[in-house]
Amino acid sequence: MQSEERSEQMELVHPHPIAELLDCPSPARDLLDSSAQFMDFDILETVFRQGASCRGLYIVISGQFVRKAERLETRLVLGSVRPGQLVELAPLLCDGNHTYTLGTQEAGSVLMLPKEALYEAFRLYPALRMHLLEELAREVSRGYIASCRDWSLRMRQRASALPVD
Numbered sequence: 001m002q003s004e005e006r007s008e009q010m011e012l013v014h015p016h017p018i019a020e021l022l023d024c025p026s027p028a029r030d031l032l033d034s035s036a037q038f039m040d041f042d043i044l045e046t047v048f049r050q051g052a053s054c055r056g057l058y059i060v061i062s063g064q065f066v067r068k069a070e071r072l073e074t075r076l077v078l079g080s081v082r083p084g085q086l087v088e089l090a091p092l093l094c095d096g097n098h099t100y101t102l103g104t105q106e107a108g109s110v111l112m113l114p115k116e117a118l119y120e121a122f123r124l125y126p127a128l129r130m131h132l133l134e135e136l137a138r139e140v141s142r143g144y145i146a147s148c149r150d151w152s153l154r155m156r157q158r159a160s161a162l163p164v165d
Contacts, residue, residue: 024128028121035117040109047087047102047110054091054098056114057132060084063108069100080105089136092118093129 024032038061041047047058050069060083067078078100081087091098092115122129 023131024121024125028125028128031117031121031124032113035114037112037114038109039112040107041104042107043104045104047104048098050098050101052098054088054096054115056112057089057092057118058087058102059111059113060087061109061111064105065102065108065110066105067100067102083108086135086139089132089139093132093136 023029037056039047041063047065048055060081062083065081065087067081069076069078081102087102087110088098088100090096118128
């Protein structure tokens with residue numbers, strides 16, 4: 001693959017700015033603005049737990065948060081979440097439960113847009129749902145690319161550790 005093509009593909013999966021993702025006409029924007037809830041968290045507090053019902057869309061404003069999940073009786077650290085990142089789009093868009101637990105590594109704050117307000121904003125401006133679905137697709141692509149990079153690195157390390165005949 002040419003480096004230009006690869007660069008263009010990577011550009012497609014980079015996260016889009018939140019202002020761009022949530023950009024919508026005045027009635028929907030006013031609804032989201034009035035329903036937004038700011039929440040502050042101290043160190044080692046839990047924002048939400050895996051399996052709990054999704055209450056809305058979370059946007060990290062400050063601090064550092066960590067995603068942890070339990071799979072097959074194993075606890076996994078899924079990575080950090082930093083300011084400006086959207087959290088848990090899939091359960092929100094699918095009306096589901098949280099797929100991991102989000103907790104703080106250092107004190108911080110999040111903005112939560114309640115799902116009821118978002119669903120009403122989707123009704124007023126259906127393109128908003130599409131913007132968030134597109135961001136979810138980019139999020140999945142970023143995860144896939146990262147896992148491919150990790151796998152490739154492990155294979156190279158394994159190959160370099162093989163004895164030379």
